[in-house]
Amino acid sequence: MIRQTLKIILSSSLLIAISFVLLYIVSSLYSPQADHVPLLNDKRVISDDVKAYRPTITQVAKEYGIGDYTDLIMAIVMQESKGKAVDVMQASESLGKPRNSIATPEKSIRAGIQYFKRALNRSDNDPSLALQSYNFGLGFADYVKAHGGKFSPQLAHHYADQKARELQWSSYGDPDYVAHVMRYYNNEKQKRALAKNTE
Incomplete structure (x- = not known):
């Protein structure tokens, strides 16, 4: 009788624990904070398609003296x-051309950087x-300088x-562009940190 009661209690406890884990996963996926759960949101980290451009982005960023911004540039590519x-960086308009008129990803990366x-x-x-x-x-940079000099979403x-x-x-444009790019940047950073901790 005692064994049976213990079995029932353990089964119930296990069921409750599993329910809480499932509830956490579902709520994480659909909550406003979901951007900060990288391993549950693989679409919100740097994709393999973008990672393939890392060597080119790294090289060109170094040429322009902004090698430290490689990861941020990759997040821009992800957002764009x-x-x-x-035209992976959607950089055609920065050259005064119509959208998507750059002929190769390499030219887009150079123009975008x-x-x-x-x-x-x-x-x-x-x-x-x-x-x-x-x-x-x-x-926009001139506009900010004329309105207090500090960037804000407002x-x-x-x-x-x-x-x-x-x-x-x-x-x-996209007035929330900074938040959208930083979502990829921060989530990728967290994903790498988690992967390093589990090695």
């Missing part, structure tokens, strides 16, 4: 195309401001609204 477009370097220079090496300027255009949204009105467009 996930490595699936020929060159433009990101210009954005960094214009932003006094503030990565957040440089990222948003990569998306909006270099004029300024990005104000600028996007202002430009959309000026151009009579329904929207302008």
Whole structure:
């Protein structure tokens, strides 16, 4: 009788524990914090398609003196195309050309890194401001300097609204571009750290 009771208690405890684990996994996948659970969200880390461009990105970034930004540039590629477009950095417009008119991924990476370097220079090496300027255009850095000099998501949204009105467009760029790029950057960093800890 006691054994049977213990069996029932252990079975119930095990069932409850499994339920909690499943509940945690499901809630992690669908919660606002899901971006910070890298191993449960493989689509929110750097894809194999983008990783294939690491040697080229590393080499070109070093040429332009921004080798330390290689991982961040890979996160830009992830946000721009996930490595699936020929113009992997969506850099055609930075050259004054129509979208997707760059003919090879290598040319896209060179043009994108060159433009990101210009954005960094214009932003006094503030990565957040440089990222948003990569998306909006270099004029955004001047806008921020004229409005307190410090990047904020609020300024990005104000600028996007202002430009959309000026151009009579329904929207302008991605005012949450910094958060979108950093999601990939931070999750990849966490994934690597977790992998290192389990070695």
